[in-house]
Amino acid sequence: MTTTAKIAWTGISKRFGAQVVLDGLDLAVAPGRSLALLGRSGQGKSVTLKLALGLMKPDAGQVLLDGVDVTRQSEAERRASFRGIGMLFQGGALFDSLPVWENVAFRLINADGVGRAEARERAVEALSLVKLAPEVADRYPSELSGGMQKRAGLARAIVGTPSLLFFDEPTTGLDPITAGAINELIRDRVTSLGCTAVSITHDMASARTIADELAMLDNGRIVWRGRADELDHADHPLVRAFVTGQSME
Amino acid sequence: MGLFSTNPVAALGRATLEGVAAIGRVGLFAARGISAALSPPWYPRQIIAQFASVGFLSLPVVGLTAWFTGAALALNIYSGGDRFNAETVLPQIVALGITRELGPVLAALMLAGRVASAMASEIGAMRATEQIDAMVTLSTDPRRYLIAPRLIAATISLPLLTLITDIIGVAGGMQVSNYLIDLSPGIYIANTMDFLTAWDVESGLIKSAVFGFIIGLMGCYHGDSAKGGARGVGRATTSAMVSAAVLILAADYLLTSVFALK
Amino acid sequence: MRASWAETIMGFAVLAFAALMLTYALGVSGLKHSSGTYEVSARFGEAGGIQPGAKITVSGVKVGSVSDVTIDPKTYLAVMHLSLSKDVKLPSDSTAKITSDGLLGGAHIALMPGGAEDDLKPGSEINNTQGAVDLFGLIGQFIRPQSGSPAASSADSAAKAPAAAASAAPKAAADLPEM
Ligand SMILES: Nc1ncnc2c1ncn2[C@@H]1O[C@H](COP(=O)(O)OP(=O)(O)OP(=O)(O)O)[C@@H](O)[C@H]1O
Ligand SMILES: [Mg+2]
Numbered sequence: 001m002t003t004t005a006k007i008a009w010t011g012i013s014k015r016f017g018a019q020v021v022l023d024g025l026d027l028a029v030a031p032g033r034s035l036a037l038l039g040r041s042g043q044g045k046s047v048t049l050k051l052a053l054g055l056m057k058p059d060a061g062q063v064l065l066d067g068v069d070v071t072r073q074s075e076a077e078r079r080a081s082f083r084g085i086g087m088l089f090q091g092g093a094l095f096d097s098l099p100v101w102e103n104v105a106f107r108l109i110n111a112d113g114v115g116r117a118e119a120r121e122r123a124v125e126a127l128s129l130v131k132l133a134p135e136v137a138d139r140y141p142s143e144l145s146g147g148m149q150k151r152a153g154l155a156r157a158i159v160g161t162p163s164l165l166f167f168d169e170p171t172t173g174l175d176p177i178t179a180g181a182i183n184e185l186i187r188d189r190v191t192s193l194g195c196t197a198v199s200i201t202h203d204m205a206s207a208r209t210i211a212d213e214l215a216m217l218d219n220g221r222i223v224w225r226g227r228a229d230e231l232d233h234a235d236h237p238l239v240r241a242f243v244t245g246q247s248m249e
Numbered sequence: 250m251g252l253f254s255t256n257p258v259a260a261l262g263r264a265t266l267e268g269v270a271a272i273g274r275v276g277l278f279a280a281r282g283i284s285a286a287l288s289p290p291w292y293p294r295q296i297i298a299q300f301a302s303v304g305f306l307s308l309p310v311v312g313l314t315a316w317f318t319g320a321a322l323a324l325n326i327y328s329g330g331d332r333f334n335a336e337t338v339l340p341q342i343v344a345l346g347i348t349r350e351l352g353p354v355l356a357a358l359m360l361a362g363r364v365a366s367a368m369a370s371e372i373g374a375m376r377a378t379e380q381i382d383a384m385v386t387l388s389t390d391p392r393r394y395l396i397a398p399r400l401i402a403a404t405i406s407l408p409l410l411t412l413i414t415d416i417i418g419v420a421g422g423m424q425v426s427n428y429l430i431d432l433s434p435g436i437y438i439a440n441t442m443d444f445l446t447a448w449d450v451e452s453g454l455i456k457s458a459v460f461g462f463i464i465g466l467m468g469c470y471h472g473d474s475a476k477g478g479a480r481g482v483g484r485a486t487t488s489a490m491v492s493a494a495v496l497i498l499a500a501d502y503l504l505t506s507v508f509a510l511k
Numbered sequence: 512m513r514a515s516w517a518e519t520i521m522g523f524a525v526l527a528f529a530a531l532m533l534t535y536a537l538g539v540s541g542l543k544h545s546s547g548t549y550e551v552s553a554r555f556g557e558a559g560g561i562q563p564g565a566k567i568t569v570s571g572v573k574v575g576s577v578s579d580v581t582i583d584p585k586t587y588l589a590v591m592h593l594s595l596s597k598d599v600k601l602p603s604d605s606t607a608k609i610t611s612d613g614l615l616g617g618a619h620i621a622l623m624p625g626g627a628e629d630d631l632k633p634g635s636e637i638n639n640t641q642g643a644v645d646l647f648g649l650i651g652q653f654i655r656p657q658s659g660s661p662a663a664s665s666a667d668s669a670a671k672a673p674a675a676a677a678s679a680a681p682k683a684a685a686d687l688p689e690m
Contacts, residue, residue: 057381075390082388089262093383095375109389156387305522312525335561337618416529419536436566436576438539443563 004067006031006164007208010062013046013220021047023220025061029213034190034197036211038242043198046090052198054078055086065164070107083111086157090168090200092149092157094141100127101137104156112160126220131181134191147174149238154182158189165189167199171206183209204231204243216242278470285390286397295398303364303465304406308413310363313357315414318351319421327429336430340440343422345449352414353453354501356459357407357480357505361467361493368399368468369489373475373482379472395475401464407461408454415450456504460497467493544559549633553607553620556690558642560587560618561609567593567620575598577620592639593620602627609639618643 008028010124016075021044029035039045049055052063054070062069073081076179089195094103102109104126105119114122125133129130130151141149172181185205190212201207206226209216216224216239224236231243241247308376335342372395375381384391419441426432465488475485555561558580567575575595583590594605604625611618622637631637 013420050382053382053386055385079385079388079390083387085386087386089379089383091379093379095383096378097371106389107387110394174495198409282549304678306518310526311523334560337562353572413525413529415530416536418526420532421529433566433573434535435539439576442536442539481512 003030005029005050005064006033006066007198008064009048009052010064012048012051012063013059014044014051014056015059022051025217025221027215027222027225029196029199030200031196032194034186034199034210034212036207036213036214037200037204037217038239039200039203039217040238044191044220046168046216047214048217049087049168049198052166053082060240065125074123079111083107083160083209084162085164085166086151086160086162087166088150088157088168089171090172092141092153094149094153095247097137098146100132100152102229103141103152104137104159106156107160122159123155126159127152129158129185130155131178147178150174151178154185157189158185161193161195163195165195165197165199167197167201169200169202170202171201178208182210186210194225204245207231224244251355256265268468271454273471274474275466279466281392282396282400282466282469285392286400287349292394294399295394296401296469299398299399299402301401302367303360304409305402306411307360307363307406310359311410311414314355314359315352316416316421316498317348318355319347319418319423320404321421322346322351322418323422323425324429327426338440339430339432340419340422344419344441344445347418347422348415348449348453349446350453350501350505352408353411353460354419354497355398355455356414357457357464357497358494360403360407360410360464361490361497364403365464365468365471365493366486366490368465369472369475370482370486372469372472373485376473376475377478377482396469399469400462403461403465403468404458405461406455409458411457412450413454415453452508456501459500459504463496464493467496524650526689531619543686545598550578551593551631551635551637553591553631553637553640554583554586554588554611555591555607555640555642557590557609557642558591559609560611561589561620561643562618565619567595567622569599569601569622569624571621574622589642591620593676601625603629603631603635605631605637606639606641607637609643641645 004056006206009025010028011125012022012025025048027035027037027048037045047056051058052070054063054073058071061071062072063208068081070078070081070197080128081095094100097108101120103124104123105114105116108119108122111114120137120184124137129139130135131149132148132155136144136148136152141152144152150173153168157165157167165186171182174182186197186199186207190197190210199207199210201210211225211228213225214231215222216236218238224234224239226234231239234240234243248249277307323339324344326342327336330336330339330342358476371482373394381391381395383433384394417437424436424442426437427434471489471492472482477484561577561580563576563577563579566573567577577591578594578643579592581590581592582588590606595601601622602625604627606623606625608621609618610624612623626638
């Protein structure tokens with residue numbers, strides 16, 4: 001690797017009590033590339049993203065963001081570096097005390113000092129990108145369906161055009177048509193805006209659209225990594241099982 | 250390894266260490282909360298929203314409590330105090346009791362039930378659903394956005410509520426004395442106003458500012474350290490309320506002794 | 512913040528009530544110096560629990576209140592400053608008597624109009640007074656008669672016998688600030 005990776009996990013280990021979740025994970029994503037992180041449920045994909053955001057501390061290893069170790073950063077430094085990062089949480093994590101538009105515009109209003117009128121405009125714009133109508137803007141998260149909440153969370157992640165995007169299962173719970181639109185949106189962020197993206201997904205069709213590269217997480221390590229077009233010829237049994245949708249023996 | 254599985258001395262030692270560690274955690278949490286409350290950036294909308302929910306919306310419950318307390322106090326002085334002619338100074342005793350002790354303490358206890366628990370469950374739920382993590386990724390410090398406004402609003406609202414309690418408590422006493430001993434409202438108030446000193450009221454307000462801080466702190470601390478989903482949030486809510494109430498009463502005794510000895 | 516209307520209205524109602532009560536309180540405590548009253552004084556041998564603010568009646572109807580209670584340092588008599596309504600003109604030989612509504616009721620001052628031609632002037636003094644009846648002293652003497660005449664309810668005799676009951680009240684009040 002000649003250029004510095006946009007984001008790199010090096011030798012990351014993470015344990016919860018006796019349960020070892022990550023065990024010397026190594027993974028790097030180059031700037032302007034889109035990576036899909038695959039893996040069976042409960043293998044630590046969400047934990048991997050949270051470690052990258054410094055929301056959890058690893059037991060060993062480093063997370064390098066533009067070459068800087070975020071695990072040793074102070075909280076204030078980390079918050080500053082978050083200005084270039086957008087994150088969609090698996091559960092949406094919308095603020096249920098705020099209407100949808102204020103959720104989407106949260107960073108603009110509270111960290112970037114954008115006026116409320118302008119912030120609202122940009123929030124409605126972002127909502128239209130995720131196929132949510134402007135009427136939704138004034139509703140509260142509890143009044144939205146699960147898929148709508150997910151898309152509102154997605155709008156919150158992309159507003160303000162951050163250069164590094166993390167999506168935890170962006171299309172789970174969406175119908176194929178809306179899912180397709182979301183896949184296009186993520187793809188577009190990477191190709192036309194030059195963002196770096198790391199997306200967790202269980203949906204292979206989605207993974208092929210979104211990602212330049214794929215990585216399979218299993219037993220705390222990356223067990224396979226390759227380009228989207230290499231998927232069908234992969235000889236790793238777990239990857240094959242993912243592609244064919246059959247259970248492994 | 251449970252508390253009872255080893256010898257009692259070790260268990261006692263562990264419990265003590267755990268207690269000391271808890272005090273340390275609360276102290277650290279308080280210090281960080283205060284420093285966030287005292288330095289920019291502030292979030293005025295959040296602060297105003299907290300004033301509305303902590304202060305304004307507590308008015309009905311605090312007002313009712315004050316009225317009944319003032320009325321019951323007057324009744325008690327009338328029926329129990331006649332042993333030493335206390336009913337001749339009924340307005341004065343009600344005024345003293347309300348301003349110095351019952352007003353601040355009862356308003357604080359009502360808020361411990363209404364506000365500390367609500368704060369704990371709200372912040373606990375936000376923790377459980379990753380909203381606090383999300384806030385951090387949106388470059389916003391939850392300590393400034395969530396904790397500081399609550400601490401500020403609770404510390405300032407409670408003295409204001411206590412002032413209302415003082416007034417309504419006296420009104421309750423006045424109403425009871427009016428029908429009980431035919432003491433005219435005018436005389437009742439005149440007696441009260443002549444008798445009360447500024448310090449009677451001020452000392453109550455100083456106490457209630459401390460109580461307000463305790464309420465905000467316990468609500469936020471227990472909410473922030475809630476673990477384990479809905480059950481954890483439920484536990485946090487209860488601990489917030491109980492610990493706030495106990496600390497309020499302890500602080501009341503401490504502050505009152507300081508005031509009495511000064 | 513999505514508070515219901517009812518809660519908001521209740522909040523304002525409580526605020527309004529407190530504001531009303533406060534205005535009333537400030538109004539009452541300022542009444543002593545209002546222009547609708549005039550001040551006279553009266554000396555009593557025994558104040559008997561009369562506090563500033565106690566009501567003053569004529570034939571049971573309130574006509575004013577006690578604005579101040581002081582002690583005359585020479586004669587040791589209690590000096591009551593009475594604030595009376597301007598509408599009530601009283602003859603100069605009227606009598607002021609400390610009385611109470613019942614055995615344990617609120618002490619007040621009852622005025623009994625005399626028959627003189629001229630009225631009490633503002634700032635003048637009511638000369639005919641009857642101090643507080645020392646009920647407990649009376650009862651005590653009734654049970655254990657002592658030599659001499661029984662206590663009359665005149666200013667002189669009441670002044671000589673410090674009343675146990677009456678002195679208990681101010682003492683209780685003085686103790687309270689330490690609670
Ligand atoms: N805060 C936590 N405390 C304890 N254990 C945790 C915590 N967070 C995650 N884990 C454990 O770590 C493991 C990995 O969790 P993670 O959420 O990363 O799974 P995942 O790969 O994202 O699964 P899914 O595809 O179902 O979302 C799980 O076994 C989980 O029990
Ligand atoms: Mg996950």
